[in-house]
Amino acid sequence: MEISEALEALTSLSQEIRLRVFRLLVTASPHGLPAGAIAEELAVPANTLSFHLNHLRHAGLVSVRRQGRMQIYTARCDQVEFLKDFLTENCCTKSSCAS
Template sequence: MDETQALDALGALSQETRLRIVRLLVTAGPDGMAAGAIGEAMGATSSRLSFHLTHLEHAGLVQSRRDGRSIRYSAVYDALSGLIAFLLQDCCQGHPEVCTPAVASLSACACPSPEPAT
């Protein structure tokens, strides 16, 4: 991730509803959620939700796909990981103890390990 991409991502996340949407989609996992379910969870009208999802999609933080008659949105984990890596890229400066709290919080993630390819 470069500085321009990081600024776009941080700009998109700097609004409360969009931050809540990303956190909801991260929790939903790789399958994501239908737009209607996101709207219900956020208490947002469809036009307002569409505005926020479009903003997040343009920043590369969420992606959409058609699923029958609905649109499903999911978090782009690579982009989120890239943003974290960009922010912490130079944090240690030869002193790994500086980054220990951040690394520990990521290590505590309850994310399932990917299934091995068969």
Template sequence: MDSEEALACLGALAQATRLETFRLLVRHEPAGLPAGEIARHLAVPQNTLSTHLAILARAGLLRPARQGRAILYRAELDRLRAMMLFLAQDCCAGRAELCAPLIAALLPCCPPQKAAP
């Protein structure tokens, strides 16, 4: 990810409804949610939500997928990972103890997988 892509992602997330939409979709991975359900969860009118979904999609943070007559929206976790790595890259300037609190904060959510014996 380069600076321009990071700015697009951060700009898309720099609004309360879009940030909450993205966080909601992250919690519902990998199944995703239809727009109507997102609107209900967030108490946002559907026409307003569609604008927010389009902005998040243009930034590459979510992807729509047609399922029958419905469109499911899913968070792009690879894009999230790339943005987080872009932001944290070089955070410790070679001093791992500076990054340790960040890594420790993420571990309860995402424990490392053990290698198969």
């Protein structure tokens, strides 16, 4: 993962609604949830949710697929694993961390 990708993901998750959406989608993995169910569960207006889902999608943290007339959103847990690996890549390589 590049620094720019990590920054984009961290920036996206640093907003409360997006973090709540992502956490909800993680619990619904691997099947995902339709946008309407997300909006209802989190009590977020549809237009507001759409903005935040697009932000998460642009950051690579969620994917969307069409199922009939619904759009189903799924957490990209692999991206979070990449982010975790990126953040901990050099963990404990300095003597001050090892103690």
